[in-house]
Amino acid sequence: MVAALQIFFLVLSVFFLLSIGIGLYRPVLVLWFLDRFNRQKVLSVYGKCLGIVILLLFILKLFEAYSI
Secondary structure (H helix, E strand, O other): OHHHHHHHHHHHHHHHHHHHHHHHHOHHHHOOOOOOOOHHHHHHHHHHHHHHHHHHHHHHHHHHHHOO
């Protein structure tokens, strides 16, 4: 179960990294759901999501290391 969550968070983090890369090139492709499209907003939205996922992955790794 923990391994499946780790893989899920890893795939999600790769998705957010790709979205940041694509959004820096053409912001309208990844921010289609907002009314304004700029690169700063791409970094804000997807950067926060990436940070949260990396934090959750780190917490999961700590949980796995300290569990029996």
